[in-house]
Amino acid sequence: MAPEKYRRPPQLPPRFTATTSSLIEDTKRLIDRSRNVQDRIVNELTPETANFENTMLPVARDDNLMALETHIIGFYQAVSTDKALRDASTEAEKLLDDFSIESSMREDVFKLVDAVFNKKESLDPESKRLLEKDHKSYIRNGLGVPAGPKRDRFKEIKKRLSEISIEFQKNLNEEAGGLWFTPEELDGVPEDLVSSLKKGEGENEGKLWLTFKYPDLFPTLKYANNAETRKKVFVANENKCNQNVPLFREAILLRDEAARILGYKNHAEFRIEDKMAKTPKTVDDFLADLRSRLTDGGKAEIKKLLELKKDDLKNRGINDGSDEHYFLWDHRYYDRLMLEKDYQLDQQKIAEYFPLSTTIQGMLKIFEELFGLAFVEIVGEDRDALAEGGSGSEIVWHKDVQVFSVWDDDGEGAGFVGYLYLDLFPREGKYGHAANFNLQPGFIDENGKRRYPATALVCNFSKPTPKKPSLLKHDEVVTLFHELGHGIHDLVSRTTYSRFHGTNTVRDFVEAPSQMLENWCWTPAQLRSLSHHYSYLSPDYENAYKESSGDEKKPSQQIPHEYIAALINTKHVNDALFNLRQLHFGTFDMTVHEPASHEDVEKLDITTTYNKLRKEIAQLDGPEVLEKKGDWTWGNGQATFGHLIGGYDAGYYGYLSSQVYSADMFYSVFKKDPMNGTEGRRYRHTVLERGGSMEEMDVLKEFLGREPNTEAFYKELGIQK
Structure with a gap:
């Protein structure tokens, strides 16, 4: 209570x-x-x-x-x-x-x-x-546009684009595909996952059903020793929503037509006009500059990873000629192997220190200290009381959902801030990625009274089992911090109009606040404070740990310093390849939305463009180098790319450009003392509180005390300005 x-x-x-x-x-x-x-x-x-x-x-x-x-x-x-x-x-x-x-x-x-x-x-x-x-x-x-056929056509396009967006996302949410594998084909995949998979019957007797949901997909690509298994999973995942292929193409064509009706050269010019970047040229120059700085680093990283792959195949006696190629389905596997081999980093071991429940508690504690907040979980009788005579189950949409009331601490005035919901596990029909959803915005009503916001984190982490709680890999801890960063932005915003509330900023700034908070996942003191080995959660978990590890002695309760040091040493390992992947998405987005003419976009083979650009930018091989050489139509990744239909069109570059602002804010203000509550509160009131009610560049300048620059961003990436 x-x-x-x-x-x-x-x-x-x-x-x-x-x-x-x-x-x-x-x-x-x-x-x-x-x-x-x-x-x-x-x-x-x-x-x-x-x-x-x-x-x-x-x-x-x-x-x-x-x-x-x-x-x-x-x-x-x-x-x-x-x-x-x-x-x-x-x-x-x-x-x-x-x-x-x-x-x-x-x-x-x-x-x-x-x-x-x-x-x-x-x-x-x-x-x-x-x-x-x-x-x-x-x-x-x-x-x-003068009233008449042109304006009528524009309205028609807007309606159709809305239908496409809804249908596209619905297809992604309701995607229920997967593949049958034998246990042997899943060799190397963590036993926790394998034992939780649905068992086949009839013709699939003895097989296991692996879905494309993140808790199944990522561990398989990371740990499956069988390259053919990884390839099947990767290619099938790229083709899991092929009914979206024609929808994506139609959206690209209609956006271009609509932009030209309004007098713009293309959709990118229309979309970027009111962003921080203002013009497509600014975006293209930024992406091209970043590509030129990252390409050599990517090549060097692939060279090292390919050497690791050759050694691995040789040690396993595999001589199938695949050692000449570093494939898309190789990357998560050999990236993980490199971290284990060269940095003694065992992600499974590290995950034992980050049970979901205690990690969330630790995370909320950090935000309490930094921003002057108090998070109070609403359970039991308190839920019933807030349901006004109804059942407490009515104030959530699913029994797994946690709800918190959020308050200012005494130093901030002890007032109410809003409601935070956490919906953390996958289920059928649920949104498949990780995202923050505003449920109700804050604003000032016509009587001058404040209306408080409600915000929800919707994620897909592995569900707890009798032997283990839900354990987060470090990258999942980062994801949780990122999405909760959006949630905090949503909660502490104080605007007059709902139109500007919280994350209602321009798209090439909206990621910056949550990206900045990711840095707290890479600072030793914060990582240690978040950690809590799962064997300390209950006697059952303690016994299960001893049984699975064969160790009679419990590990330390908090993550050892050497694990933290190893983790932090890996922050920029294969970083060029990670950023080249983001660059591929951003460049593809601009390519399809910035054609020279409408005829050019009509002629565009979108699937080939997506896969070819990935090869040119990220430099990883796909099936196009195998059986049907030069065939770029093996997968339709764009059909799974919800961002480009759901608001990030001609805006995906914002994930990269926002990093410029987030790095500048962190290095300039928080790097020396990440838990400085005075600066945390200044950040809360100067940046987060304003939502989109001011020009974002003016907000940044006020917080930094100067124009933002790229110095910290390039320094963080380890590349020269």
């Missing part, structure tokens, strides 16, 4: 009691209310009488109220175990998207907004930004 002062948050959490019919009914009710707000403004005002208060404010307040319900309505399709509910959520999102397109293209509303914009009223900075962004948004949504 929570301490008394934390038991009654001033705002109840949302309840997850939707039905298939309520999702649609609620969506229609919200759309009707919103349309009425717009109709009333148009009926009551003229361009002469329109001002910010009577035109912009009613719509902004309606947006605030809409977001309280619509984010959750759309969230069910990512997390519900009920397919009918997921389908209804998808249908509701289509209705909302169609209405959003209708609203964004209302010329009668735009005429009033345009009149307000041209009056140049004296407004507070956030309201001024809202007006500027809304005005520009109408133009970017086709209202700068």
Whole structure:
């Protein structure tokens, strides 16, 4: 039970009691209310009488109220175990998207907004930004195009793109493929995983079902000794959603057509105009510069890894000619082998010190200390109390979900901050990656009262078993920190309008705050404070550890210093190849969104482009060097690339460019003393609190006390400026 002062948050959490019919009914009710707000403004005002208060404010307040319900309505399709509910959520999102397109293209509303914009009223900075962004948004949504066939076509395209996005993500969420393997084919894969796999019957008697979900996929690519097994898994995973191939192509073509209707040269120019980069040339130059700096490093890393592969095959008596190639399905395996051989790094051993439950507790403790927060898990009676007479199960969407109330500590005023949810294990139909979802934004309501946010981390870590809890590899600890970084951004943001809340920043900045927090996973004191060997969690786990390890003596409770030193020594091992992989994604994204003409994009073989670019940039061989030499159509990785359909189009470079800002912030402010609470709170109030309510570059300059630069980024990568 929570301490008394934390038991009654001033705002109840949302309840997850939707039905298939309520999702649609609620969506229609919200759309009707919103349309009425717009109709009333148009009926009551003229361009002469329109001002910010009577035109912009009613719509902004309606947006605030809409977001309280619509984010959750759309969230069910990512997390519900009920397919009918997921389908209804998808249908509701289509209705909302169609209405959003209708609203964004209302010329009668735009005429009033345009009149307000041209009056140049004296407004507070956030309201001024809202007006500027809304005005520009109408133009970017086709209202700068004369009414007629062109504008009608633009609207048609917007609707179809919305349908594609929803269908594409639904296919990924509901992907349920996999492969049957014999236990021998899975030699080397950790026993914990192998023993948890579904056993075959009938024609698959004696085989095990391996899915493409991360807890199955990554350990198999990392540990399977059989190269043919790794190849089968890798190639099948690239082809797991081939129904998305035509959708991806259609989206690329429609985006290009829409951009040209608006008078842009291509979709990239349209998308990047309002980002920090401003122009495609800035992005192309950044990516090309990074590629030139990383290419030689990548070649050197492959050379070393290929030598390791040759030795490994020789020692195992394998002479099949594959030692001439370093394959895509080799990389996770030999990267792991190199860490074990050259750095004495056993990721399985390290994972024993990071049970999910204690790692989360340690992580929240770091954020408490750094940002002046208090996280209080809501369980048992406290859940029931917050369900207002209902069951405590109604304030979560699945029994595995944890929920926390988040508060300012006494030094920050002891006020309520919001709700944090953790949904950490895979299940059928659930979103398959790791992400942070805003469930309800924060804002100031029309009475001047603060509305508090709710945010959810949705991840896919391995489930606990009777013999072992869920144990995190170090890279999963980093993932958890990253996503929780987005969650903290969402929680501590304090904006007037929901439009700018939390992570609603430009895409080439949004990753910087969470990337910066990844650095805490590489500092010795923080790693040690997070660690807690699983054998100390319960007598059962202690016995299971002794049984599996054959060791009667328990290990140290915290991770040994030599393990930490070995881990930190590996931070930049094969770093060039890691960043070249990101560069491949970013370059592919720009290539398909930056054609010289519409005819060029029509002629583009997207699958070949994706695979060829990967070979040219990342330098790893694929099946194209094997049986059908020169055939680049063996896999459709773009069809699994949800980012490029879900908002990162002509924006994936942001993962790399955000690293420039995150490295600059960490090295300049936190490197010497990562747990400096004064600087942590300054960062919270200067950067995170503002969300997207200010120009992101101005926020950065204020925090750093100067213009940001690339020095720390290149230093971190170990390459010259």
